[in-house]
Amino acid sequence: MNSIKTTVHQVEAICHGTVIDHIPVGQGLKILKNLQLLESKTRITVGFNLPSKIMQLKDLIKIESRLFAKKEADKLAIFAPNATINLIQHYKIMQKDKMKLPDSIEGLFACPNLNCITHDEAIVSKFKLLQQKENTALTCIYCERRFLQNMLKMI
Amino acid sequence: MFSNIQNQLFNNHILSLSQFDRMMLEDLIQAILYMKTHGMPNALSGKVIGSCFMEPSTRTRLSFDVAIKRLGGHVIGFDNNENTSSRKGESLSDMMCVISSYVDAIILRHPKEGSAYLASQLSSVPIINAGDGSNQHPTQTVLDLFSIYESQNTLDGLTILCVGDLKYGRTVHSLIHALSYFKVQFIFVAPEGLQLPQYLIEDLDHNHIAYEVYSHLEKAIPQADIIYMTRIQQERLDDTEYQYLVTPYLLKKAMLKKAKSNMKILHPLPRLNEIELAIDHTPFAYYFQQATNGMYARMALLTLLLNKQAHWGTLT
Known part of the structure; x- marks a missing residue:
């Protein structure tokens, strides 16, 4: 009996755009929210809890008609430090990058320290990022308090 | 030799201990020692320092005031926020923008952590953190x-x-x-x-x-x-x-x-x-x-902050 090799996409392929792959399970929704694409007309295909050889389970996001700049993608590294960004043109991967944790992140999280000045003044929060083993530590540049990522809430 | 002091503090802010390294701390200790033994009566001549205390303080505020006067400078400001525009709801950001246009440096004590860093982002003159909540008091x-x-x-x-x-x-x-x-x-x-x-x-x-x-x-x-x-x-x-x-x-x-x-x-x-x-x-x-050393330490810090090349003597 002849075997027939077929490629089955777990999520529909896109012609032109960006695929964010290898997102840790549960982080996909946070990335979508951060991208602020849920309210836009952009066509987005998402997959949650997809099987993965490397991660066992993963989330995946495909954004049609938008190519992410490296800097823009790195902002998402806080949620998915090992994710890959694939830029797609005519159904082919034109560029593949691993996300890199940026040195700092602005306006994404509120400082958990309620006595931090960022809660009283019209200013944008800013944290310095430091990868510590499997955790990402964030230090508020204003109050200098250090937090683990899971202690922070998005604005 | 103390005369070789590297003044990295000139025209800078003093916000947090994290901005100092060992060499800077050693230089500072020598500068304080000089202040204690010799003084420097004209180091702040013609300078006006804003003393903005929005929280109670005894030693810090008075030692800063005396330090400024012993260096020949003038001090203006307030020792609580009862009579300031913050009672009317003025933001710290606005207040720092305005006060920094009047003075040569600002000493700030504020109950909120990070207030000194915020002030440093808005002020056109050096900010000295005199305590921001439970964060820093360098x-x-x-x-x-x-x-x-x-x-x-x-x-x-x-x-x-x-x-x-x-x-x-x-x-x-x-x-x-x-x-x-x-x-x-x-x-x-x-x-x-x-x-x-x-x-x-x-x-x-x-x-x-x-x-x-x-x-x-x-x-x-x-x-x-x-x-x-x-x-x-x-x-x-x-x-x-x-x-x-x-x-x-x-x-x-x-x-x-x-x-x-x-x-x-x-x-x-x-x-x-x-x-x-x-x-x-x-x-x-x-x-x-x-x-008592608080006064000499603040004299040394103010001098370094506002004088690129103070005429330090030589200590051995």
Whole structure:
């Protein structure tokens, strides 16, 4: 009996755009929210809890008609430090990058320290990022308090 | 040789201990020593300093005021926020923009953590953080460091015993940070629930600084070169808790029988009952000299901040 090799996409392929792959399970929704694409007309295909050889389970996001700049993608590294960004043109991967944790992140999280000045003044929060083993530590540049990522809430 | 001092503070802000390294701290100690022995009457001649205290302060505010006057400068400002526009709802950001256009430097004490950093982003003149909530009080740390140096003639090879509220006390946190640049070891003695935060323990481990945790104050005293006492804030505990938890951590004269002869006791003040009054007249007490050093430390910092090339003398 002849075997027939077929490629089955777990999520529909896109012609032109960006695929964010290898997102840790549960982080996909946070990335979508951060991208602020849920309210836009952009066509987005998402997959949650997809099987993965490397991660066992993963989330995946495909954004049609938008190519992410490296800097823009790195902002998402806080949620998915090992994710890959694939830029797609005519159904082919034109560029593949691993996300890199940026040195700092602005306006994404509120400082958990309620006595931090960022809660009283019209200013944008800013944290310095430091990868510590499997955790990402964030230090508020204003109050200098250090937090683990899971202690922070998005604005 | 002190005349080689590298003034990296000129026209800069003093916000946090994290902006200093060992060399800067050593230079600062030499500058304070010079101020204490020689003074510099015209270092702030023609300068006006804004003293903006939005929270109560005694030693810090007065020592800054006196430091400015002893350097020939003028001081304007306020010692609480009752009569300022913040009562009308003015933001700190607006206030700093305006005041910085009037003066040559601003000393800021504010109840919110991060306020000094925010001010530094908006001010056109140097900001000196005189305490931002429970975060930083760098000039206190500089004077603490100087007092240790002055009393021991070195900052290396010392054993520093920190006692009291090690969880919330910002002075002890900053001092540990500053002393981590030197070859010291720490002993920590604190009531249950007021021990040193985990992140500071991690920092000590990261910097390979030796430390021990004792539960019994008297047993730790014979090893100490410096005992750094801190105030346990009574408002954090009810009366019964206070009596039960805190009493074993109060320093009594009788506990000092086996203390080293060079040992000195420091306290950022104000004290409540954590140091028995009878200790005041022993050679171990150094907290009042420490408070006096606050004035010299602030004289040195202000001079470095506003003079690119002060005419420092030579100390050997």
